[in-house]
Amino acid sequence: MKTVALLLAAALLHAAPSFAQLVAAAPGSGPAVGLRPTPLVPAYSTQQLAGGGSLTYFGMGCSHEAGDAQFAQLRQAFASSRPTVVYVETPDSGLDSTETATIARLGEAGYARFLAQQQHVPTERLDNPVAEYAYLQTQIAPERLKLYCLLRETQRYRVRTGASEVRTKRAMRQLLANSAHFLPGTEQVIRNEAELAAAYRQYCPAGTKWWQAPADWFEPQAAAHLDNAFLRELNTAVANYRTQQVYAQLLARAQAGERVLVVMGRAALPAPTPTLAHN
DSSP, X not given: OHHHHHHHHHHHHTOOOOOOOOOOOOSSOOSOOOOOOOOOOOSEEEEEOGGGOEEEEEEEOOOOOTTOHHHHHHHHHHHHHOOSEEEESSXXXXXXXXXXXXXXXXXXXXXXHHHXXXXXXXXEESOXXXXXXXXXXXXXXXXXXXXXXXXXXXXXXXXXXXXXXXXXXXXXXXHHHTHHHHSXXXXXXXXXXXXXXXXXXXXXXXXXXXXXXXXXXGOHHHHTTXXXXXXXXXXXXXXXXXXXXXXXXXXXXXXXXXEEEEEEEGGGOOOOOTTOEEO
């Protein structure tokens, strides 16, 4: 049981980033949640800058199959962009001796690091969960912030582990008991599973069960079209942080002449701009 809780806590601390400029909305429960179809931006886009620098985004889906075509496409992206630095959105978990073993154990993020090592290119972590959370604390009330974080990471935890409802609830109870460490500043709100369920009913009245929150609620390209003010508020705050802090840093490095390659989840890619050339 402790191991399960730690896995969920690790997911929370290693949250993946979300780039997008989403529709701002006032806090509150909002109307019923609904989605309207919206296309994903291209998986591969490059912005060429004066002085020889470039900023390339490569979006990938979660995969551990070496035969997946996106891994060959990533190799091509390395060859085309000739990066001088590679950003990956998850922490470094080491590498295996072969590309097949690396993909099988570490997926797309591990393979990006594998290719970078082969080409003697440094890698850096794209996101900073601690800094992001500190920013969100200045923008969002504790109850809404805690609920969003717990829902988002529960969804990711279930996708990564295939956990059952019982296992997910058990992990959540452990995480809530240690929320002073994982979500500081929210100790007085959503203190147990019953309070989590009540907050979920308040802010997501049209949702199913809290442990079944859909991935679309936390994907920038889809979340912008949600009818729920709570989700739009949180996604907008996350997007603002990443646009101001993370994206700005990447662009500054490219403007300084570096060839920056960013490997991240397809659904979290930044929205295209008029200056972005798609390959």
